[in-house]
Amino acid sequence: MxxxxxxxxxxxxxxxxxxxxxxxxxxxxxxxxxxxxxxxxxxxxxxxxxxxxxxxxxxxxxxIVPETWFFRDPGAFAAMTRQALAMRGPAGAARGRPLRLVSLPCSTGEEPYSIAMALFDAGLAAPDFVIDAVDVSTRNLAAAAHAVYGRNSFRGRDLDFRDRHFKPVEGGYRPQAEIRRQVRFRYGNLLDPVPADAEPYDVVFCRNLLIYFDRETQQRALATLHRMLAPHGVLLVGAGEAGLPLARGFASLRLPMAFAFVKQAAGERHNEPARLPAGVPALHLPPSRPAPAPPLRTRMPARPAPARPTVTSPAAAPLRAVPPREAAGDSLGAIERAANEGRLGEARQAVRRHLDAFGPSAAAFYLLGLACDAEGAGEEAVEAYRKALYLAPDHREAMAHLALLLRQRGDAAGAKALGERLRRLEKRSEHR
CATH class of the missing domain: 1.10.238 (Recoverin; domain 1)
Known part of the structure; x- marks a missing residue:
């Protein structure tokens, strides 16, 4: 056939x-x-x-159907910027030379241009960094070089960057020339051999690509990413891929909502916290309350500390009741941090406590599936992803991961059916 x-x-x-x-x-x-x-x-x-x-x-x-937008997953860009500034600092590994960054796949250009905007906004100048942008689609590369973007490329409420870095043109908006000059687009395939003399990268963005590979190809791709990354470098992957690098020579940086990894130190177990290589000062995101995992889309407001009752006053103020949705969001945020940081067993136990306390949700079952999947508990992962999709039939990440698991387990028909559903969802989002 x-x-x-x-x-x-x-x-x-x-x-x-x-x-x-x-x-x-x-x-x-x-x-x-x-x-x-x-x-x-x-x-x-x-x-x-x-x-x-x-x-x-x-x-x-x-x-290949592109699905991307500017500053998709802001936590990744915040983490990248902070680590980049550390590398350029007095004790940094990139002091005195331009930072080397790569976006692979770069799709239609939104991600590499976002990297350039973030670094300019952080105070770096044009000579301080270079960005390579690589894709296997020549159509995507042509669109990225043309660099005219419509409404679908600008999502979310915070669009101040568009006023700073774009100019209106016929058909949409184009990044300013200084942004475009920082990005070098080229054709390339992650699965091609890396030349022995290739200069490594300080930062590698490879987000939402690994989920389209089977397990064997994921391992090949992660081995290539490991070779591409400098000893002090940082790898950023997509939220649905956060469990994959942990067993392939990487350790989590434990930066909330960033899904950032460094090369694993010799003798380090995959679930230990990462120790930054020499020349990379520790830089952490400011304390924040991460948004709960999908489908809870809104960031929960930080709640004030409850009033402390005193033993001397019978009229002391009672403890404030925490709204169930807010408490559930806090719990999911803690589970996601544990999973992102490689504390997989802890994440699994926390999900089960969450389900006992707050009842079933697609977000909780998806996180349970990720943790089980990363630990090799395939049966439990399949069951968790199926429950997530029962509660939220359009949950793309659960759909993609379940399709990969089913294909690995020999259920080609089930995997194809899920792939078709995923494709229909992507097409619908393109026309919004």
Whole structure:
């Protein structure tokens, strides 16, 4: 069957686990390309695909659907900025030279441009850093170089950065020239060998890519990321991938909502806190109350300390009752921090206490699935992800992780069905 052959070809070339995009998504891309080539026979198109590398690239462009926006996951950019300033400081490993950062995959450019804006806002100048932006989609790279962005690229309430760093143009907004000059776009594949003389990076953004790989490909990708990263460097991954680096030579920086990792020290167990390499002064995010995991979308306000009753006054003020939703948000935030910091057993126990106290929620079951998944408890992870999807059918991260687990366990049909659902969700979000 041509569909199976194409799935295998895409897996070999770019590592794509076809179950994460779904049979309908892949079929749609194939029909697009066959129509564009004027070929009606699938077998004839397959032969063309094998004989013409440019056509394989066009198919890759059609399969990869960008889903990104400026300053997606602000905690990652806050952590990156603080660590970058530390590296450039008097005792920093990058003192006296430009910082090297990479965004891979860079998609349509929102992430690398966000990195540039964040570093400029932190006080760095143009000679202080360089950003490489890499993607396997030539269509994405062309859009990133064109750099005109519409409403879908600007999400959330805090859009002050648009006033500082963009100018209105026909069709949307374009980053100022100084932002665009900091980013070097190039074609590249994470699964290609890293040249022996390649200069390592101080900061690597590789977010929301690993979830589209099967487990074997994830291991290959993480080994490549390990080689790309300087000894003092920082790796940032997506929220749904936070458990993956821990067993592959990385240790968590324990920065809330950042999903940041450094190379694991020799002899260090994967669930221990990271010890920063020499030349990287410790810098921590200011105390904050992280937003609870999806689907609780709002950040809970910090609550004042309860009044202390005194033994001398019978009229002392009673302890303030904590609203259940606020307390549940605090509990989920603590669980997410534990999982992000590699304290997986503690996170699993905390989820179960949370469920006893507050009842079932998709956010809690998703976090339980992540912790079980990272510890190799596949059956428990599958059950937890299924419960999360029962309570929140559009929970994308749970959907992607469950699809990978099912495929690993031989349930190709179940994995493909979830991949199709995920693809439909992504298409709907594109048209919002």
């Amino acid at each position: 041509i569909l199976d052959d194409v799935e295998q070809l895409l897996h070999e070339r770019i590592g794509l686990d076809a179950g994460t995009v779904g049979a309908s998504g892949l079929n749609y891309a194939l029909k697009q390309r066959m129509a564009a080539c004027g070929v009606a026979d699938p077998s004839a198109y397959w032969q063309r695909l094998l004989a013409a590398p440019p056509e394989l690239q066009e198919l890759i462009n059609a399969v």
